[in-house]
Amino acid sequence: xxxxxxDEQRDLAAAARxxxxxxxxxxxxxxxxxxxxxxxxxxxxxxxxxFATITVPEAAGGGGGSVLDLAVVxxxxxxxxxxxxxVTFARAAVLLAGDHERLAALADGSLVVAxxxxxxPVIDAAGADRFLVLRGDDIVLAGGRATVRDxxxxxxxxxxxxxxxxxxxxxxxDARLRWEHAERVGRxxxxxxxxxxxxxxxxxxxxxxxxxxxxxxxIGSYQAVKHALVDVYVQVEQLRSLVWWxxxxxxxxxxxLPLAAAAVKAASATxxxxxxxxxxxxxxxxxxxxxxxxxxxxxxxxxxxxLLGDDVDAYDEVARLAVAQVSA
Amino acid sequence: MDFDDTPDEAAWRSRVRSFLEEHRDELGRRxxxxxxxxxxxxxxxxxxxxxxxxxxxxxxxxxxxxxxPMQQAIVDQELARADVAGxxxxxxxxxxxxxxxxxxxxxxxxxxxxxLLRAEDVWCQLFSExxxxxxxxxxxxxAVRTEDGxxxxxxxxxxxxxxxxxxxxxxxxxxxxxxxxxxxxTMFVVDMKAxxxxxxxxxxxxxGADFNEVFxxxxxxxxxxxxxEVGDGWRVALTTLMSERLSLxxxxxxIGASATSVAEHVAAHLDGLPEGRRALVRQQLGRSYVxxxxxxxxxxxxxxxxxxxxxxxxxxxxxxLAGTQVARDLADLAVRVLGDDAAYAATADGSRSWQDLQAVxxxxxxxxxxxEVLRNIIGERVxxxxxxxxxxxxxxFKESLASxxx
Numbered sequence: 051x052x053x054x055x056x057d058e059q060r061d062l063a064a065a066a067r068x069x070x071x072x073x074x075x076x077x078x079x080x081x082x083x084x085x086x087x088x089x090x091x092x093x094x095x096x097x098x099x100x101f102a103t104i105t106v107p108e109a110a111g112g113g114g115g116s117v118l119d120l121a122v123v124x125x126x127x128x129x130x131x132x133x134x135x136x137v138t139f140a141r142a143a144v145l146l147a148g149d150h151e152r153l154a155a156l157a158d159g160s161l162v163v164a165x166x167x168x169x170x171p172v173i174d175a176a177g178a179d180r181f182l183v184l185r186g187d188d189i190v191l192a193g194g195r196a197t198v199r200d201x202x203x204x205x206x207x208x209x210x211x212x213x214x215x216x217x218x219x220x221x222x223x224d225a226r227l228r229w230e231h232a233e234r235v236g237r238x239x240x241x242x243x244x245x246x247x248x249x250x251x252x253x254x255x256x257x258x259x260x261x262x263x264x265x266x267x268x269i270g271s272y273q274a275v276k277h278a279l280v281d282v283y284v285q286v287e288q289l290r291s292l293v294w295w296x297x298x299x300x301x302x303x304x305x306x307l308p309l310a311a312a313a314v315k316a317a318s319a320t321x322x323x324x325x326x327x328x329x330x331x332x333x334x335x336x337x338x339x340x341x342x343x344x345x346x347x348x349x350x351x352x353x354x355x356x357l358l359g360d361d362v363d364a365y366d367e368v369a370r371l372a373v374a375q376v377s378a
Numbered sequence: 379m380d381f382d383d384t385p386d387e388a389a390w391r392s393r394v395r396s397f398l399e400e401h402r403d404e405l406g407r408r409x410x411x412x413x414x415x416x417x418x419x420x421x422x423x424x425x426x427x428x429x430x431x432x433x434x435x436x437x438x439x440x441x442x443x444x445x446x447p448m449q450q451a452i453v454d455q456e457l458a459r460a461d462v463a464g465x466x467x468x469x470x471x472x473x474x475x476x477x478x479x480x481x482x483x484x485x486x487x488x489x490x491x492x493x494l495l496r497a498e499d500v501w502c503q504l505f506s507e508x509x510x511x512x513x514x515x516x517x518x519x520x521a522v523r524t525e526d527g528x529x530x531x532x533x534x535x536x537x538x539x540x541x542x543x544x545x546x547x548x549x550x551x552x553x554x555x556x557x558x559x560x561x562x563x564t565m566f567v568v569d570m571k572a573x574x575x576x577x578x579x580x581x582x583x584x585x586g587a588d589f590n591e592v593f594x595x596x597x598x599x600x601x602x603x604x605x606x607e608v609g610d611g612w613r614v615a616l617t618t619l620m621s622e623r624l625s626l627x628x629x630x631x632x633i634g635a636s637a638t639s640v641a642e643h644v645a646a647h648l649d650g651l652p653e654g655r656r657a658l659v660r661q662q663l664g665r666s667y668v669x670x671x672x673x674x675x676x677x678x679x680x681x682x683x684x685x686x687x688x689x690x691x692x693x694x695x696x697x698x699l700a701g702t703q704v705a706r707d708l709a710d711l712a713v714r715v716l717g718d719d720a721a722y723a724a725t726a727d728g729s730r731s732w733q734d735l736q737a738v739x740x741x742x743x744x745x746x747x748x749x750e751v752l753r754n755i756i757g758e759r760v761x762x763x764x765x766x767x768x769x770x771x772x773x774x775f776k777e778s779l780a781s782x783x784x
Contacts, residue, residue, distance in 0.1 A: 051383065051681045052380050052381075052682050052685065052686075053379060053380075053679050053682045054679065054682045054683075055379070118379065256761050259763055260762065260764065267767060270761075270763035271764040271765060272766070273753070276754065276761075277753040277754075279757065279761060279763065280753040280756045280757045280761065281753075283756060283760065284699055287676060291678070291679055292672050294379065294675070295675045298379050313671050316664065316668050317672060365660070365661050365665055366657070366664055368667050369644075369659075369661070369663040369664035369667065370660065372637070373645040373660075376638060
């Protein structure tokens with residue numbers, strides 16, 4: 051049994067952390083809230099870094115890596131609340147599989163795309179001018195117009211999209227299974243970003259609890275505070291296990307992916323929410339201020355839980371799959 | 379990343395599996411509901427020992443196999459897979475035996491260890507007392523040296539699993555009340571059949587009686603049964619507790635009922651529920667099931683460490699913390715879907731397994747470290763949060779008693 055990252059993946063994580071820590075921070079999320087500053091690192095920098103298109107084949111100018119590789123990077127992106135989401139690139143890479151030209155455009159940044167699900171808010175609609183959408187059983191690339199609305203979390207680039215059917219092109223016919231696979235890969239990457247955000251929120255809370263004094267001692271020595279942080283730690287490590295499993299399943303075990311993707315989506319929503327709520331509460335009053343970073347993680351949590359299906363749907367799906375598995 | 383055995387592990391697994399298949403009828407079944415037969419349980423363990431499957435990680439000169447924790451984990455998995463009944467001497471193997479290995483004399487090792495592994499002797503661990511549970515070092519059972527060099531022991535232990543069946547126990551006592559409480563302790567091996575030892579079973583909230591209170595009234599223990607130095611009992615006890623952590627490593631095995639068996643049970647009842655209720659039950663099942671999956675894969679991370687020869691650290695406490703919670707959630711759901719039968723101790727057709735499980739699981743969150751103690755361990759040793767100030771620091775045991783009374 052070797053259920054662990056390998057040295058190359060650890061190096062990849064370190065390189066991604068170096069790049070992303072320079073290129074984005076929660077302060078950028080606050081700036082986006084304050085005056086509509088663009089999210090960071092932004093599409094161009096993410097694409098140029100190569101991290102965004104790790105799962106695009108090398109022949110098309112991508113990294114030729116696995117979903118697990120991308121998940122390792124996505125965790126680092128989550129730590130700094132980076133935008134746009136690697137979910138968008140991961141899904142696009144699956145949806146455009148085999149389409150060398152468009153994959154190359156994704157990898158060189160000339161295709162600025164978002165993925166549209168049903169009628170809900172579209173992740174990274176902001177700035178996108180091409181949209182991938184499922185029409186019947188066909189995967190279609192269409193033009194359209196994004197209306198970005200005032201968001202709880204500005205880093206997700208959420209908006210409503212009106213598609214312009216006139217220039218719609220079928221990318222892959224009769225490809226519903228591929229669409230579903232892409233959505234599941236997206237859930238894995240979303241959960242990996244959630245893992246990063248939750249573990250960073252935990253670190254900030256622990257640092258504060260070590261330093262802040264009340265009644266003559268560090269608040270982290272009080273069990274009420276300590277145990278709240280430990281519960282987050284346990285959940286974060288459990289989520290890490292699910293993220294690795296689900297990413298591995300996306301690469302190696304497609305049969306396990308439906309359950310793994312639903313489970314990791316649900317766990318990520320729950321864990322990030324608890325981590326962010328705990329972060330605010332551990333800080334007390336300062337954690338409720340606009341200047342503190344706590345609410346930026348909290349905003350990410352309150353929005354991410356609804357993306358790619360909400361947590362209630364995901365838990366329901368897990369139960370249905372579990373019941374179907376034993377009834378088969 | 380993979381979930382496969384290494385070639386060595388695969389060879390070991392197949393050896394274990396074929397032994398269990400061959401001896402299936404001599405090993406009992408853990409799913410057997412007919413109640414516990416200790417003589418049969420001793421025989422089952424002896425069969426496994428003779429097959430080289432007990433004391434896998436123990437050194438060969440202690441009667442073990444000199445194997446790795448990963449090999450032990452594979453044995454545990456295969457025992458569960460083959461529905462083999464649990465080992466009667468689990469506590470002896472996981473805790474008492476290793477303590478004798480580290481701290482016992484050659485004479486003690488040769489007298490005790492092999493017999494323990496074959497369950498010719500059953501062992502218990504005499505640590506907790508009415509006034510010292512999580513705060514183990516507050517124990518009061520007194521050992522006083524007599525003129526001939528032997529020790530006279532008086533006091534009371536409690537929550538002692540298997541004491542009513544045990545032949546021997548490791549016993550932590552106070553030999554010096556005039557030093558700090560961790561410093562005045564001494565460990566012994568005690569003969570549970572010795573004069574002055576009285577065992578009284580305690581009935582648990584589940585109705586069962588697996589543990590006991592044990593009274594020591596001037597029990598004489600020869601000095602040759604001491605484990606470690608006089609006054610060094612705390613360090614000796616830490617060996618025991620460390621071994622416990624390794625033996626309860628988790629490694630992806632489930633506490634209570636498996637998530638799959640609960641899913642089967644829920645599946646059988648789901649269609650009979652109104653639609654609104656079905657959706658709620660699915661939410662509960664989904665949440666518990668995700669928790670069970672997360673525990674399983676976190677256990678696999680631990681196993682992967684073992685496989686590479688690393689040992690689990692304090693972070694392994696998270697497995698028990700999360701595992702007991704998921705087990706309780708699953709059992710609660712399993713009882714809930716029984717509908718009108720859920721409030722009774724057994725269903726109308728006489729089945730009581732879910733109700734019984736529901737009543738057993740709260741104890742799992744206490745035994746071997748309460749949730750609160752585990753959270754302190756993780757908070758302090760993994761997250762680096764400061765320890766809570768203690769009222770017993772820098773004073774002797776006697777003074778701590780006096781200040782507690784004040």
